[in-house]
Amino acid sequence: MRYPAVVPFDQLLPQLADFDAIIDVRSPSEFAEDHLPGAVNLPVLDDDERVKVGTLYKQTSAFEAKKLGAALIAKNIARHIETHFLGHPQSWRPLVYCWRGGNRSGAMVHILARIGWPVTQLDGGYKEYRRHVNAELATLPGAFDFINVLCGPTGSGKSRLLQVLHGQGAQVIDLEKLARHRGSVLGGLTDAQQPSQKAFESSLWQQLRSFDPAKPVFIESESKKVGQLRVPDALMEKMRAADCTAVQLDTEHRVQLLMDDYGHFVADPARLNVQLALLTQLHGREKISRWQQLALDGRMAELVQQLLVEHYDPVYLQSIRRNFSRYAEATPLVLSDISNTAFEQAARALCTIAKN
Numbered sequence: 001m002r003y004p005a006v007v008p009f010d011q012l013l014p015q016l017a018d019f020d021a022i023i024d025v026r027s028p029s030e031f032a033e034d035h036l037p038g039a040v041n042l043p044v045l046d047d048d049e050r051v052k053v054g055t056l057y058k059q060t061s062a063f064e065a066k067k068l069g070a071a072l073i074a075k076n077i078a079r080h081i082e083t084h085f086l087g088h089p090q091s092w093r094p095l096v097y098c099w100r101g102g103n104r105s106g107a108m109v110h111i112l113a114r115i116g117w118p119v120t121q122l123d124g125g126y127k128e129y130r131r132h133v134n135a136e137l138a139t140l141p142g143a144f145d146f147i148n149v150l151c152g153p154t155g156s157g158k159s160r161l162l163q164v165l166h167g168q169g170a171q172v173i174d175l176e177k178l179a180r181h182r183g184s185v186l187g188g189l190t191d192a193q194q195p196s197q198k199a200f201e202s203s204l205w206q207q208l209r210s211f212d213p214a215k216p217v218f219i220e221s222e223s224k225k226v227g228q229l230r231v232p233d234a235l236m237e238k239m240r241a242a243d244c245t246a247v248q249l250d251t252e253h254r255v256q257l258l259m260d261d262y263g264h265f266v267a268d269p270a271r272l273n274v275q276l277a278l279l280t281q282l283h284g285r286e287k288i289s290r291w292q293q294l295a296l297d298g299r300m301a302e303l304v305q306q307l308l309v310e311h312y313d314p315v316y317l318q319s320i321r322r323n324f325s326r327y328a329e330a331t332p333l334v335l336s337d338i339s340n341t342a343f344e345q346a347a348r349a350l351c352t353i354a355k356n
Contacts, residue, residue: 004109005120009128021096025104034198036129037206042080044073044104058316073107097122124313133205140208141238146216149239151320151327152247155254157335158220161247164347165218171211173219178203179225200229221324241325244330245350255304257338269295279311
């Protein structure tokens with residue numbers, strides 16, 4: 001084969017894991033929005049440089065922009081060679097891509113091939129990868145006939161059960177984990193912002209394509225949006241028509257589980273009250289003020305119980321009945337408590353139910 005090789009994504013997909021490196025040469029902001037799984041960012045133009053070249057192109061001429069761009073790209077590629085590539089043997093096989101497989105990745109692969117490395121350029125670049133992900137997300141969910149949706153009100157342990165199922169080797173889609181959000185007004189995680197919509201879909205696509213369609217897939221009942229992110233329509237339709245398991249846990253243990261999971265709010269009542277204020281339109285100022293005072297007084301268990309009974313449970317029951325057609329036929333799964341043993345026993349029982 002002659003190098004640089006220029007190969008479309010459909011042909012590259014089966015061998016993605018065989019490359020020694022996947023190099024995204026787009027700017028850091030483009031990379032941060034989304035990228036191929038496992039890619040590293042070695043930009044040939046950073047964000048500021050890309051703006052300068054683009055401005056020159058629009059305001060002066062393509063020729064002047066190309067001169068500046070060539071100088072900047074050459075400088076940056078030289079730095080990457082010195083910093084990242086010099087230690088690699090001649091057999092090192094990188095895959096390189098940019099936005100459309102044009103000038104930026106073309107410059108990188110030309111130089112790497114001239115050095116002697118068997119470098120491959122993604123034909124069509126990230127844009128072609130994105131087209132493939134969109135197409136697959138519209139069809140992949142339909143390949144799974146054995147989807148089991150875990151239903152249950154807030155605090156019933158669905159997310160923990162998914163984690164234990166995953167640990168036992170089951171095929172699990174944890175949408176809240178992928179979206180970095182717990183799916184409610186209090187659901188934002190403290191340690192990370194939500195990914196972009198494109199990055200969320202890339203993670204979901206990567207997970208779906210790794211599954212065996214002949215084995216059960218477990219997923220939590222979710223609405224169309226998890227935080228600010230949309231669940232792809234094909235997956236949502238498959239979930240809403242799937243078999244359901246009704247996870248059940250008594251209120252006392254639900255309160256304790258939520259206080260454990262939302263410890264950052266327990267420790268910061270003022271922050272919790274900001275979020276509670278978002279529910280004013282639903283419950284009125286008087287009730288919200290009462291809940292906020294409970295938070296300030298440190299009466300968290302009492303507050304959590306009232307939130308469950310007066311807000312989360314009615315909203316969830318209305319939504320689940322409306323959106324999941326087989327919920328009325330759901331198989332009950334009772335958790336005795338929130339110990340590790342209880343979740344492990346429930347996960348084993350669920351796997352047995354799914355196989356039958």
